[in-house]
Every structure is written in structure tokens, then in C-alpha cells.
Amino acid sequence: MTASTPFTIRRLAIIGCGLMGGSVALALKRAGCVDHVVGYSRSAETRETALDMGVIDEAAAGIATAVRDADMVILATPVGALATTLQIIAPHLSVDCILTDVGSTKSDVAAIAKQELGRHAARFVPSHPIAGKEHAGVMHAEADLYDERKVIMTPLPHNALGAIGAVQAMWQICGADVVTMTPQNHDRVFAAVSHLPHLLAFSYINGLANQADSDTFFALAGPGFRDFTRIAGANPDMWRDVFKSNRDAIKEQIDQFRTALDSFEAALDARDGAALEQFVERSRDIRAPWRLNAVIPTRDDLTQQ
Template identity: 40%
Template sequence: MKIELSQPFFKERIAIMGIGLIGGSLARALKRNNSVGKIIAYDQSEEALQKAYELGVADEIYTDPIKAAENADIIILATPITAMGKIVKEIIPYLKEDAVMSDVGSTKGSVLESIKAEVGYLPERFVPAHPIAGTEKHGVENSFDSLFDNRRTLVIPHLENSHDAVRTIHEMWKATGSETEEMGVKHHDQVLAATSHIPHLLAYATVDTLANLDDRAEIFRFAAGGFRDFTRISASDPELWTDICLQNRESILEVLVAYQKKIDLLKHALEDQERETLSKVFARAKHARDNFYKEP
């Protein structure tokens, strides 16, 4: 579903629950485009909240999720995905009748399951979403207002969703400079397993493997650009990515099976010096990369 903005998007109060890189960048982008009156920030960390306030990312800060959410027009969950269900249960009795909730989580099936388990149903005004943007850094101090420019945000409606709430989330993300598309829950988790979760898992595994070799100091000292590019994401928050991998483990395991088969094929090709096999795999990969991936 393509949503066009018929008029400038604006909401008086938007609460961001978890004020890190993504939540902070969302706040900055909305402020940059004059799309929000006040940003209300909730976080368990008083230090993070204070940074957000001092940087001008948040206008009001709370360690109490109810106080942060109770008068908000939109509530965005940017906490760890394992905390989202409990937060929804805690705040939902205190929300405005027309308030819209959403999230920025990298998995969707587990988030919806946790909300349903905690609340007993899927709220019609909770609209799952996932901006496909980020860096290996974390913390509100590393947030910036152009993170979502020309990036995609996936909006993942569930069957109980209010059409008005879905439209509101499309409009909010468009106001950040993002393009929006819709996708089903299961398909989202499968696609993200292949394009984001597996690359992170492999980057961590590569660096951890090399770090345990006897000559690791020399290996890292002479590492060139290709190594830095491939392993950059292994500098991401380990706790965050542990949660993501465990919460989307079924989809990740499906992709890992296919990946392991390809690794085995290459291993045997090297053992048997099968130049043609290696060349064909590399050529197919180059063709796919050149033709299917376009820089945003």
C-alpha cells in the first residue's frame, strides 16, 4: 500500500520508549521536519535520558513508562524486543483513546506474540513497523536526524489493525524522510533473517574465530578494507543482537541450513581444487550483487 502525504504530518506529543540510536534518530528527524510538538522519552537509564535532554533530542524525560505515554498521540517502542510486551501491558490502560502504538523491532513474530501473551489480544492501534536503517554504534549520543533519509521502513499490519492507525504510522515514517512499504509478519522475519540477522551472526563469528587464533595480533594489524567492511557490524551491541537472534531463531536456522550447504560446497571445491565450482559460485554472487542490490 502506497501512502502519499496529502498535508504535512504533525503530532503534538510523541513518546519514544527507549531513547537510543534508533529512538533518538527518530526524534531528531521528526524535529528537523517540524513534525512534532514535543518528544517525550522513557528509558530505564537515567544517564541516557539526561543525555537525550541535554542534546535537545527529548523535551520531557521519564523513568516511568506510564507518565511518558499517558498523554502521547503516538507511542514508539524502541526498547529491547524482549521488553515490549510488558511495556504495552503496563501503559495500555492509560493511553488516550486515539493514541497509536508502534515499534522499531528487528523481529515481528516474537513481538506480537509477547504482546498477545501479556495483554490477551492484539490492540487494533498497535502497528508493527521496522525502519531498515542503523549503524554499528548505539546510544542517543550517536543518533542523527538523517538516518532514515531515503531508507525503507516496513510497516507490518496485523489482522486486527485499525486502518487509521496504519496510515498514521506510514505518515510518521514518511515525515522522517523514509519510504514505506507493507509486508507480512512471517515474511518480514524470513527476509530480515537472511539480509540482516545472518550477516550479523557471521560477522560476530568471523571476528571471534580470528580473535582466538595464536597470531591474532598480526591478523588484525594487517587487516585491510575488505575485512573492516565485512566485520564492521560486529561492533554492534552484543546484548541487542543476542535478543534478536534468539527471538528470530527459527527463520535464522532455516537460512543457516542453506548457508552451511554452500560453505560445504566451497570447502569440497577447495579440497579437490575444483576451480570451475569456485568460479561459478563467485560469478553468480557477483551477478546477483550487481543486479539486485541498489544503493539507496
């Protein structure tokens, strides 16, 4: 993108006007890089809110009409709804229409796109923005959600170069730093840094709730609990789909976690103060200096597998 080739999306379609999709629309509008935004959400109330907030300029009555004549489509529904959505829109996409998504898993998205879109899969470049807020929903959408956040893009061998360039430019205009990886590496890394912590937080809350006096626990919990469990309030539909679609990588990470937990418990059983201290020290030495976005990797070969 240079000054001589301004990047403007004439007609953008957002399928799933929530926090993520809505914030893409607002960020592109902020940059003056989109002429017209059409949105579709299952719920009429969400469509109304998105219109009232100026997130979208037009609410479509159905998915097929939403994408008609669009030159870019953002798929922002839970991953479980993707196959059906693509089946519906495939016959209605104009030949040059470029697609991307915002899903938390990428191998499955790549496979679904190839299966449902056929030759048009060349123009679907999967992506995963590493951004979020405690509360979901279009009412929380904001233009700066992606500012200085990473977006992982997983371009595929069959992707058209122009589609890759357009999706990358779109995210950069939203304020994000784009990192490219293979879908497989993406899914392994995010099983470790996102899916596992969510799973642990969900399990922790369920484990407390299973106990008779859990009300007392929740009443007396402090700021450490608050931060540790923030992600335990996340969307069940979305996370069911993430767990189903990235099962194997997640199971590998559960095993890694269990190994660490077992060695901790062994030190506890042995009343081994030195081992307990070393265990906490290693965690502290890694986590205390860690900062969000401290390192911006930009190469595809970050991980080997």
C-alpha cells in the same frame, strides 16, 4: 495526509532514547510535525543527553508517566524488554494512542502486542526501519537517519485502519519509503539478509579469537576485513533477543549457507579451478551491480510462503 489534514503529533513518547528512537524524534521535529516529545530511558545519563541535544523536550521519570496523554508511542528498546514495557504502559494509554516499534523481528512483536495490550493491540502497528550506523546511542541520533531508507511495516488483521495510516504517515515524514509485509515474510527475509550475516560475522570474529596468534591477525587485517566485520561490533542485548525470537528462520538460513559453504569446500578439495571460478563469478555477478535501495518494492505479496 493532505494539506487540509495536517499530520501533527501533539505529544510523542519515545521509550528507549537511543540511535533509532532519538532519530525518529529529530526527524519529526525537522518536519515540524510534533509539538512535544517526552522520552524515557533507563539510564539517567541517556535522558540528560537526549534533553541536552534537543532530541526530547521532557524526560519522564518512568515509563508509565512517559506515555500518559501521548497520542503516539515509539517503542525503541531491545525486543526482550517489550512485554514488560507493554504491561507497564497498558493501563496508562489514552484510548486513541497509536503505538509502533523499531525492532528487527516482527512475528514475536505482533504476538507480544496482542497478548499484553488486549483490545488496544488494534493500535499497535509493528515496524522495522532498515537503517543504522556503526555506533549506537542517542549521541549519534540524527534527523536524516531514515531519509531514503526503507521501513518495513507489518500491519496485522486486527489493526485499526487509522493506526496503520498514522504509522505509515509518521515514517514517510521521517523521510522513509514504507514497504508492507506480513510479519512471517519479514522475519524470513531478514533472517536471510540481516540476521545470518550478523551471525556469520560474530562467528568469524570468535573463530579468529579462538586462535593463539589472533593479535597478529587483527594487526594485519585490511580494508576488506574492516567492511566485512563492521556489523560484528553490534549490540549484544539486541542481538541475543533477535536470535532467540527468530530462531527457526535463522536456522533455515544457516542450513542454506552451510550447503553453499560445503559445495565451495568440495571444489577446493578437488582443486577444481573451474568450479571455484564459477562460484566466485556467480557471487560477483550478483553483488557487483547491486545497489542499496535500487528497487523499492511496495506490495505486500512480495514473497510467498
